[in-house]
Amino acid sequence: MxxxxxxxxxxxxxxxxxxxxxDAPRQGDEGAPEAYLDFTPEVATALRDLRVGAEVLVLxxxxxxxxxxxxxxPRGDASRPETGVFSTRSPHRPNPIGLHRVRVLAxxxxxxxxxxxxxxxxxxxxxxxxxxxxxxxx
Amino acid sequence: MxxxxxxxxxxxxxxxxxxxxxDAPRQGDEGAPEAYLDFTPEVATALRDLRVGAEVLVLxxxxxxxxxxxxxxPRGDASRPETGVFSTRSPHRPNPIGLHRVRVLAxxxxxxxxxxxxxxxxxxxxxxxxxxxxxxxx
Numbered sequence: 001m002x003x004x005x006x007x008x009x010x011x012x013x014x015x016x017x018x019x020x021x022x023d024a025p026r027q028g029d030e031g032a033p034e035a036y037l038d039f040t041p042e043v044a045t046a047l048r049d050l051r052v053g054a055e056v057l058v059l060x061x062x063x064x065x066x067x068x069x070x071x072x073x074p075r076g077d078a079s080r081p082e083t084g085v086f087s088t089r090s091p092h093r094p095n096p097i098g099l100h101r102v103r104v105l106a107x108x109x110x111x112x113x114x115x116x117x118x119x120x121x122x123x124x125x126x127x128x129x130x131x132x133x134x135x136x137x138x
Numbered sequence: 139m140x141x142x143x144x145x146x147x148x149x150x151x152x153x154x155x156x157x158x159x160x161d162a163p164r165q166g167d168e169g170a171p172e173a174y175l176d177f178t179p180e181v182a183t184a185l186r187d188l189r190v191g192a193e194v195l196v197l198x199x200x201x202x203x204x205x206x207x208x209x210x211x212p213r214g215d216a217s218r219p220e221t222g223v224f225s226t227r228s229p230h231r232p233n234p235i236g237l238h239r240v241r242v243l244a245x246x247x248x249x250x251x252x253x254x255x256x257x258x259x260x261x262x263x264x265x266x267x268x269x270x271x272x273x274x275x276x
Protein backbone atom coordinates (compact mmCIF):
# COMPACT_ATOMS: atom_id res chain seq x y z
CA MET A 1 0.00 0.00 0.00
CA UNK A 2 1.05 3.61 -0.15
CA UNK A 3 1.91 5.67 2.89
CA UNK A 4 -1.32 7.61 2.71
CA UNK A 5 -4.47 6.54 4.46
CA UNK A 6 -7.90 8.09 4.64
CA UNK A 7 -10.44 8.02 7.40
CA UNK A 8 -14.01 7.04 6.64
CA UNK A 9 -16.71 8.16 9.03
CA UNK A 10 -20.00 6.28 8.74
CA UNK A 11 -23.03 8.43 7.96
CA UNK A 12 -25.46 5.76 9.13
CA UNK A 13 -26.15 2.07 9.61
CA UNK A 14 -28.15 -0.66 7.92
CA UNK A 15 -31.04 -2.16 9.88
CA UNK A 16 -32.00 -5.48 8.33
CA UNK A 17 -33.27 -8.92 9.30
CA UNK A 18 -30.09 -10.28 7.67
CA UNK A 19 -27.65 -11.06 10.45
CA UNK A 20 -25.72 -14.12 9.27
CA UNK A 21 -23.34 -13.78 6.32
CA UNK A 22 -24.27 -17.32 5.30
CA ASP A 23 -27.89 -16.22 4.79
CA ALA A 24 -27.18 -13.07 2.81
CA PRO A 25 -27.98 -13.21 -0.88
CA ARG A 26 -24.98 -12.29 -2.97
CA GLN A 27 -26.72 -9.56 -4.94
CA GLY A 28 -29.72 -7.43 -4.09
CA ASP A 29 -32.13 -8.88 -6.62
CA GLU A 30 -31.55 -12.44 -5.41
CA GLY A 31 -34.11 -12.16 -2.66
CA ALA A 32 -32.88 -9.57 -0.19
CA PRO A 33 -35.53 -8.40 2.29
CA GLU A 34 -36.56 -4.82 2.78
CA ALA A 35 -34.18 -2.96 5.01
CA TYR A 36 -33.64 0.46 6.57
CA LEU A 37 -30.86 2.99 6.39
CA ASP A 38 -30.63 4.88 9.68
CA PHE A 39 -28.67 8.06 9.10
CA THR A 40 -26.91 10.17 11.71
CA PRO A 41 -28.37 13.62 12.44
CA GLU A 42 -25.23 15.31 11.11
CA VAL A 43 -26.10 14.36 7.51
CA ALA A 44 -29.79 15.31 7.54
CA THR A 45 -29.12 18.04 4.98
CA ALA A 46 -27.32 15.64 2.65
CA LEU A 47 -30.30 13.28 2.45
CA ARG A 48 -33.11 15.84 2.40
CA ASP A 49 -33.78 15.43 -1.34
CA LEU A 50 -34.08 11.63 -1.38
CA ARG A 51 -37.50 10.79 -2.80
CA VAL A 52 -39.68 7.70 -2.69
CA GLY A 53 -39.14 5.70 -5.86
CA ALA A 54 -35.59 6.92 -6.46
CA GLU A 55 -33.01 4.36 -7.54
CA VAL A 56 -29.83 5.05 -5.62
CA LEU A 57 -26.42 3.54 -5.00
CA VAL A 58 -25.62 2.88 -1.37
CA LEU A 59 -21.96 2.54 -0.44
CA UNK A 60 -21.22 0.59 2.71
CA UNK A 61 -18.26 -0.56 4.73
CA UNK A 62 -18.31 -4.36 4.76
CA UNK A 63 -17.12 -4.58 8.33
CA UNK A 64 -17.19 -8.36 8.50
CA UNK A 65 -15.03 -8.83 5.41
CA UNK A 66 -11.34 -9.76 5.34
CA UNK A 67 -8.89 -7.23 3.93
CA UNK A 68 -5.99 -9.66 3.45
CA UNK A 69 -7.72 -11.80 0.82
CA UNK A 70 -6.55 -11.01 -2.72
CA UNK A 71 -8.01 -13.97 -4.63
CA UNK A 72 -11.15 -16.07 -4.10
CA UNK A 73 -13.12 -18.90 -5.64
CA PRO A 74 -16.03 -16.99 -7.26
CA ARG A 75 -19.25 -17.33 -5.25
CA GLY A 76 -17.41 -19.59 -2.83
CA ASP A 77 -17.50 -22.41 -5.38
CA ALA A 78 -14.25 -24.35 -4.91
CA SER A 79 -14.66 -25.92 -8.36
CA ARG A 80 -14.14 -22.50 -9.94
CA PRO A 81 -10.57 -21.23 -10.31
CA GLU A 82 -9.25 -18.69 -7.83
CA THR A 83 -9.73 -15.22 -9.23
CA GLY A 84 -8.17 -11.90 -8.26
CA VAL A 85 -10.69 -10.01 -6.14
CA PHE A 86 -10.68 -6.96 -8.46
CA SER A 87 -12.42 -9.25 -10.97
CA THR A 88 -15.03 -10.42 -8.44
CA ARG A 89 -17.71 -8.92 -6.23
CA SER A 90 -16.39 -10.76 -3.18
CA PRO A 91 -16.74 -8.72 0.04
CA HIS A 92 -13.17 -9.73 0.87
CA ARG A 93 -10.79 -7.16 -0.65
CA PRO A 94 -8.20 -4.61 0.48
CA ASN A 95 -10.81 -1.85 0.94
CA PRO A 96 -14.11 -3.66 1.58
CA ILE A 97 -16.52 -1.06 0.22
CA GLY A 98 -19.93 -2.47 -0.68
CA LEU A 99 -21.86 -1.06 -3.63
CA HIS A 100 -25.62 -1.68 -3.63
CA ARG A 101 -28.25 -0.46 -6.04
CA VAL A 102 -31.52 -0.04 -4.16
CA ARG A 103 -34.91 1.62 -4.54
CA VAL A 104 -36.20 4.07 -1.93
CA LEU A 105 -39.53 2.86 -0.52
CA ALA A 106 -40.12 5.42 2.23
CA UNK A 107 -38.40 8.34 3.90
CA UNK A 108 -39.18 9.14 7.54
CA UNK A 109 -36.74 11.72 8.88
CA UNK A 110 -33.37 10.05 9.27
CA UNK A 111 -34.77 6.57 8.47
CA UNK A 112 -34.99 5.47 4.83
CA UNK A 113 -36.66 2.20 3.88
CA UNK A 114 -35.17 0.50 0.82
CA UNK A 115 -35.78 -2.56 -1.32
CA UNK A 116 -33.16 -5.03 -2.49
CA UNK A 117 -30.39 -4.34 -0.01
CA UNK A 118 -28.27 -7.42 0.65
CA UNK A 119 -26.16 -5.88 3.45
CA UNK A 120 -26.05 -7.35 6.95
CA UNK A 121 -27.68 -5.71 9.95
CA UNK A 122 -25.42 -3.07 11.44
CA UNK A 123 -23.33 -2.52 8.32
CA UNK A 124 -21.98 1.06 8.30
CA UNK A 125 -23.27 3.30 5.49
CA UNK A 126 -20.68 5.54 3.82
CA UNK A 127 -22.46 7.36 1.02
CA UNK A 128 -25.55 7.51 -1.19
CA UNK A 129 -25.41 8.56 -4.84
CA UNK A 130 -28.11 8.81 -7.49
CA UNK A 131 -28.11 6.34 -10.34
CA UNK A 132 -27.42 8.39 -13.45
CA UNK A 133 -29.44 6.35 -15.92
CA UNK A 134 -27.86 4.27 -18.66
CA UNK A 135 -24.96 4.10 -18.93
CA UNK A 136 -25.03 3.74 -15.18
CA UNK A 137 -22.21 3.47 -12.70
CA UNK A 138 -20.45 6.48 -14.10
CA MET B 139 -21.18 10.91 12.64
CA UNK B 140 -20.84 7.74 14.65
CA UNK B 141 -17.91 6.98 16.87
CA UNK B 142 -16.54 4.38 14.51
CA UNK B 143 -14.10 5.21 11.77
CA UNK B 144 -12.43 3.04 9.17
CA UNK B 145 -9.07 3.41 7.54
CA UNK B 146 -8.78 3.26 3.77
CA UNK B 147 -5.42 2.38 2.29
CA UNK B 148 -4.99 3.28 -1.38
CA UNK B 149 -4.18 0.38 -3.69
CA UNK B 150 -2.89 2.64 -6.45
CA UNK B 151 -3.04 6.06 -8.08
CA UNK B 152 -4.53 7.61 -11.20
CA UNK B 153 -2.07 8.95 -13.80
CA UNK B 154 -3.93 11.33 -16.10
CA UNK B 155 -3.37 14.53 -18.09
CA UNK B 156 -6.25 15.99 -16.02
CA UNK B 157 -4.69 18.11 -13.30
CA UNK B 158 -7.10 21.00 -12.80
CA UNK B 159 -10.53 20.33 -11.29
CA UNK B 160 -11.95 23.09 -13.51
CA ASP B 161 -10.94 21.10 -16.62
CA ALA B 162 -12.27 17.74 -15.50
CA PRO B 163 -15.41 16.54 -17.25
CA ARG B 164 -18.14 15.73 -14.80
CA GLN B 165 -18.71 12.20 -16.02
CA GLY B 166 -16.48 9.81 -17.89
CA ASP B 167 -18.30 9.85 -21.20
CA GLU B 168 -18.19 13.64 -21.45
CA GLY B 169 -14.74 13.66 -23.00
CA ALA B 170 -12.33 12.28 -20.40
CA PRO B 171 -8.91 11.38 -21.81
CA GLU B 172 -7.30 7.98 -21.51
CA ALA B 173 -5.65 7.49 -18.18
CA TYR B 174 -3.65 4.93 -16.22
CA LEU B 175 -4.18 3.15 -12.95
CA ASP B 176 -0.82 2.48 -11.30
CA PHE B 177 -1.30 -0.20 -8.67
CA THR B 178 0.95 -0.96 -5.72
CA PRO B 179 2.89 -4.24 -5.80
CA GLU B 180 0.98 -5.52 -2.76
CA VAL B 181 -2.23 -5.94 -4.79
CA ALA B 182 -0.75 -7.63 -7.87
CA THR B 183 -2.70 -10.80 -7.08
CA ALA B 184 -5.98 -8.89 -6.79
CA LEU B 185 -5.68 -7.44 -10.29
CA ARG B 186 -4.21 -10.45 -12.10
CA ASP B 187 -7.49 -11.38 -13.80
CA LEU B 188 -8.29 -7.94 -15.26
CA ARG B 189 -8.60 -8.37 -19.03
CA VAL B 190 -8.45 -5.97 -21.95
CA GLY B 191 -11.98 -4.98 -22.91
CA ALA B 192 -13.44 -5.50 -19.45
CA GLU B 193 -15.90 -2.89 -18.16
CA VAL B 194 -15.07 -2.23 -14.53
CA LEU B 195 -15.97 0.12 -11.72
CA VAL B 196 -13.08 2.03 -10.24
CA LEU B 197 -13.54 3.45 -6.75
CA UNK B 198 -11.34 6.39 -5.87
CA UNK B 199 -10.76 8.75 -2.97
CA UNK B 200 -11.56 12.26 -4.19
CA UNK B 201 -8.76 13.83 -2.22
CA UNK B 202 -9.43 17.38 -3.42
CA UNK B 203 -13.09 17.31 -2.39
CA UNK B 204 -14.61 18.98 0.65
CA UNK B 205 -16.16 16.79 3.31
CA UNK B 206 -18.12 19.51 5.09
CA UNK B 207 -20.43 20.30 2.16
CA UNK B 208 -23.89 18.72 2.54
CA UNK B 209 -25.81 20.55 -0.22
CA UNK B 210 -24.71 21.95 -3.58
CA UNK B 211 -26.08 23.65 -6.67
CA PRO B 212 -26.14 20.74 -9.16
CA ARG B 213 -23.30 20.99 -11.69
CA GLY B 214 -22.22 24.22 -10.04
CA ASP B 215 -25.15 26.03 -11.65
CA ALA B 216 -26.27 28.69 -9.17
CA SER B 217 -29.64 28.97 -10.94
CA ARG B 218 -30.49 25.42 -9.84
CA PRO B 219 -31.74 24.93 -6.27
CA GLU B 220 -29.35 23.64 -3.64
CA THR B 221 -29.68 19.89 -3.37
CA GLY B 222 -28.58 17.47 -0.66
CA VAL B 223 -25.38 15.81 -1.84
CA PHE B 224 -26.82 12.28 -1.49
CA SER B 225 -29.04 13.24 -4.44
CA THR B 226 -26.11 14.52 -6.54
CA ARG B 227 -22.85 13.21 -7.92
CA SER B 228 -20.92 16.16 -6.49
CA PRO B 229 -17.41 15.18 -5.34
CA HIS B 230 -18.07 17.17 -2.18
CA ARG B 231 -19.70 14.86 0.40
CA PRO B 232 -18.95 13.42 3.84
CA ASN B 233 -17.03 10.43 2.45
CA PRO B 234 -15.76 11.56 -0.97
CA ILE B 235 -15.59 8.21 -2.72
CA GLY B 236 -15.57 8.46 -6.51
CA LEU B 237 -17.29 5.82 -8.63
CA HIS B 238 -16.16 5.56 -12.24
CA ARG B 239 -17.21 3.10 -14.91
CA VAL B 240 -14.28 2.55 -17.28
CA ARG B 241 -13.11 0.15 -19.97
CA VAL B 242 -9.75 -1.62 -19.69
CA LEU B 243 -7.61 -0.79 -22.74
CA ALA B 244 -4.32 -2.44 -21.75
CA UNK B 245 -2.72 -4.24 -18.85
CA UNK B 246 1.05 -4.05 -18.34
CA UNK B 247 2.03 -5.46 -14.97
CA UNK B 248 0.87 -3.03 -12.31
CA UNK B 249 -0.16 -0.38 -14.87
CA UNK B 250 -3.66 -0.55 -16.37
CA UNK B 251 -4.68 1.81 -19.16
CA UNK B 252 -8.37 2.76 -19.13
CA UNK B 253 -10.81 4.81 -21.20
CA UNK B 254 -13.32 7.33 -19.87
CA UNK B 255 -11.84 8.06 -16.45
CA UNK B 256 -12.63 11.59 -15.32
CA UNK B 257 -10.44 11.49 -12.17
CA UNK B 258 -7.61 13.97 -11.62
CA UNK B 259 -3.96 13.01 -11.82
CA UNK B 260 -2.76 11.54 -8.52
CA UNK B 261 -6.20 10.53 -7.27
CA UNK B 262 -5.89 7.52 -4.93
CA UNK B 263 -7.51 4.29 -6.16
CA UNK B 264 -9.42 2.28 -3.53
CA UNK B 265 -10.97 -0.65 -5.34
CA UNK B 266 -11.90 -2.18 -8.69
CA UNK B 267 -15.06 -4.23 -9.21
CA UNK B 268 -16.51 -5.90 -12.28
CA UNK B 269 -19.66 -4.50 -13.82
CA UNK B 270 -22.29 -7.18 -13.38
CA UNK B 271 -24.35 -6.53 -16.48
CA UNK B 272 -27.84 -5.04 -16.39
CA UNK B 273 -29.10 -4.27 -13.86
CA UNK B 274 -25.70 -2.88 -13.01
CA UNK B 275 -24.48 -1.28 -9.84
CA UNK B 276 -25.70 -4.09 -7.68
